[in-house]
Amino acid sequence: MTGIRNVSTPPPTHLLHAVLDATAEAVLLCDGQGAVLHANAAAHRLLPGLLTIREITDDPDSFDRELHGRPLRGRRQPVDDAHDVWTVHDCTDEATRVAAIAEERERTAFLVEASRRLSASLHRGRCVRTTVELAAAHLADAAVVVLPPSRHRVEWVRAVTGSRFESGVMKERDAESVPGLAEALAGFPPVPSRWLDQTQVPASLLPPGFGEIGALLVTPLPGNGVPAGALILARRAPGVFSESEELQARIFAARAGGAISAAVLYQEQVETTAILQADLLPPELPHIDGLELAGAYRPAKEASRIGGDFYDAYPRTASLAPSGTDAETMIVLGDVVGKGPKAAVLAGKVRQTLRALRLLEGRPEPLLRVLNQALIDPRDRTRFVTMVLASMVRDGDGWRVSAASGGHPPPLVLRARGGIEAVPARGTLIGVTGPIRVETATVRLAPGDLLLLYSDGLFEARGGVGGREAYGEDRLADSLASCRDMPAAAVVERLEQLVSDWINGAGHDDIAMLAVRVPPRVPENGFHPVNLRRVR
Secondary structure: OOOOOOOOOOOOOOHHHHHHHOOOOOOEEEEEEOOEEEOOOHHHHHHOOOOOHHHHOOOOOOOEEEEEEEEEEEEEEEEEOOOOEEEEEEHHHHHHHHHHHHHHHHHHHHHHHHHHHOOOOOOHHHHHHHHHHHHHHHHOOOEEEEEOOOOEEEEEEEEOOOOOOOEEEHHHHHHHOOOHHHHHOOOOOOOOHHHHHHHHHHHHHOOOOOEEEEEEEEEEEEEOOOOOOOEEEEOOOOOOHHHHHHHHHHHHHHHHHHHHHHHHHHHHHHHHHHHHHOOOOOOOOOOOOOOOOEEEEEEEOEEEEEEEEOEEEOOHHHHHHHOOOOEEEEEEEEEEOOOOHHHHHHHHHHHHHHHHHHHOOOOOOHHHHHHHHHHOOOOOOOOOEEEEEEEEEEOOEEEEEEEEEOOOOEEEEEEEOOEEEEEEEEEOOOOOOOOOOOOEEEEEEEOOOEEEEEOOHHOOEEEOOOOOOOHHHHHHHHHHHHHOOOHHHHHHHHHHHHHHHHHHHOOOOOOEEEEEEEEOOOOOOOHHHHHHHHHH
């Protein structure tokens, strides 16, 4: 067993003093009244000229206080009845470390909060306002975000601690007069605050009454390949930016720039999508003299607003009709296999192809054959279309309809006198293989009659009591029969509501309808029997 040996002869006094002087803590030997009898070298450095412990504490056992700008911690240890030893520790390093940790925690908390708020929106304006609000509250007395130049002008948004947002526009050459701003907008690394001449900042850039600028910091807002702008921070005199504060400002600017850049990119994508989507949405049906047209579309993925079902109507003027034939109106309703954007793109392709082909050919059967050849893709046999294409020509007080089908459910006719008839148009799928089989059926619509084109999503919609029963073709026919004497728009609206009630919020396939009605004759007295019945 080893340990410290007990030495019977005490060491010389000078050795004891040397040991005490080698100790980092201050050591004081005091009498019972607190008078200092001996102090080591650390005590002389830390407590110069101290004569009694009572000068720095009234507590008989310990103290924690600041003296000469240093945090001190003292503890008493009795030696005998007449003497005490006080050890005094300089806590400056500990306090510095604690303060640094607290400061780092505060910075981290700020950056976490900043990231949370900046990522909460994909709107550029909100991201910019959040940036200046956070910067003015945590980093400076005033904050200004300057956006990239556009047409020799730059937009800016500013905030002052405790005030509201302000925005404006300045000329690009005026922005170049701000120290470091041109470089920041170009994406160059920021320079230290002490290198910038704050007296060169235009008064118009800072809020009125801001006062003398003590320090200026300009840092880029890094974006997606190009800067999203620049952040200007100003502190009132005599405020300055420390190196750690400048670093924090740059880290914040990087996060803010990323958020603003993401918002700009998102906005550009939304605008591009809206432009592309416009051609994929159901069109506004044209006004055709002598006909009522109404359509409805409910995509399977309602959030995207687009899908594989489509309808359209193409008025045909007399100047485009072949010699010796009447001007025709063409209507179409189709269903592309699949759902969502891919199906919508093919549906848009079909619509645009038909829009071009109908200028050259007005008969449904040849049109379907040409369209079939145009859509066949040897690389992808899984994309195909079903559709009904019908031409309509005036026939006295009614209209003659010639309908051709490409594997689509047959159109239904609601007669003004009551009763439902299916138009026997048949054919094979469009876009799978060539040559296709097409059978054209002709039907006459008298005044008050209505023709309904629809997709299979209408009668295949599942719901009811158990949620699994299909709406069915018979129920569809009965529902249509109940719409007698209704205008085309009311028929479409009623059928849509009935199916919506049937599925009761459940999932469904794309649903499309196109109703074409010949307005009923108006009696000579100007009153319509339908109106008379409704009045009663």
